Amino acid sequence: MSTHRGWRVWAAAVILGLAPNVNAQGIALTGRVELLERKGVAKDVDESVIWLEGPGLGGGTARRAEISTEDKAFSPRITVVPVGSTIALPNHDPFDHNVFSSSGPRLFDLGLYGRNETRTVTFDKPGIAKLYCNVHARMSAIVVVHATQFAARADRAGRFSIDGVPPGKYTLHVWHERGGEREQPVTVPLAAELVVSLDTRSWKFTQHLDKNGKSYDARGRRY
Ligand SMILES: [Cu+2]
Incomplete structure (x- = not known):
């Protein structure tokens, strides 16, 4: 210039x-x-x-981010990425997790995977994705995918x-x-x-369903 x-x-x-x-x-x-x-x-x-x-x-520049699972929790809980970004989900617990998302911009089911294994998901559309674990009902994370x-x-x-x-x-x-x-x-x-x-005054905690749309309680599993 x-x-x-x-x-x-x-x-x-x-x-x-x-x-x-x-x-x-x-x-x-x-x-x-x-x-x-x-x-x-x-x-x-x-x-x-x-x-x-x-x-x-x-549009923003797609990037790589990581959400790990440790002590039956996702970390970080909230992730903000531009469209096209890929998120790696390494499992650091000595037991299996099954990360899934059944509503929002990207539906996926990563299946069961164990310690030191990593699965990835790419978000191609904007929106708010809620990530859960099919084994542990209390685990939840959110990915905000923005278009610009x-x-x-x-x-x-x-x-x-x-x-x-x-x-x-x-x-x-x-x-x-x-x-x-x-x-x-x-x-x-x-x-x-x-x-x-x-x-936030009308917000109330409600337990989400598992990847098959069933309640975790009904399966008799601990969480
Ligand atoms: Cu889990």
């Missing part, structure tokens, strides 16, 4: 009043997620996921920042396991502070 063009971009930014947070790569979209709780303050607001959709936003490169996780104060967003009108998605998914239009750069509230 010539110095001349760089100066013009800077001058345009100053005229538009965007100088503090705009650069040649775009604008940082910042905001805060707030969980409305029945009582107390949410301790898991940092499990909120925020992403942008809309015309002109290119613009996504973020909230921090422990609920704050998030999505960097490098081109100016324009988009749809902002905000999701939390107990608060559900909320969509709202957003114009970048923002004209006011962005706070998105998710209502």
